[in-house]
Amino acid sequence: VVHFENTIVIMTSNIGTTFKNKSLGFSSNEDEKESQRVNEALKENFKPEFLNRVDEIVIFNRLSKQNLRDIVDILINDLQNVVKDKGIKIGISDEVKDFIVEKGYDEKYGARPLRRVIQKYIEDEIADVFITSDITKINMLTLQLLNKKIMVEKN
Incomplete structure (x- = not known):
């Protein structure tokens, strides 16, 4: 038996993502219109019995390039920690990070492909x-972008 007495359940959906305004800096009026459109889309896709059990609906803004870059930095930091255990440091240029952001962002799936x-x-x-x-x-691996290809230099 599972008790949900002290539990918060978070659900996500892409419903309403087609309504997102592509411009930055919503005015409060635009936020309200967007919220209304998303709520209408939820009513079209879910039964009222389900929606009545949801306490709050939070609408998230699209990820900015800087948000994506921050996510890339976190994921690369995780990789650096794994390689550090082998006594090797990794240096990654900003161009490589920007390349990863460009390749890893999908308007439909957001940052998931990163x-x-x-x-x-x-x-x-x-x-x-490592194989070859x-x-x-090797003390250091430096990753740089050359002709749209990531090159690894051993030091």
């Missing part, structure tokens, strides 16, 4: 270095 893009373009490249090199002789 993890896969980092794996494909960064982790796989680092893994190739004597990692005991």
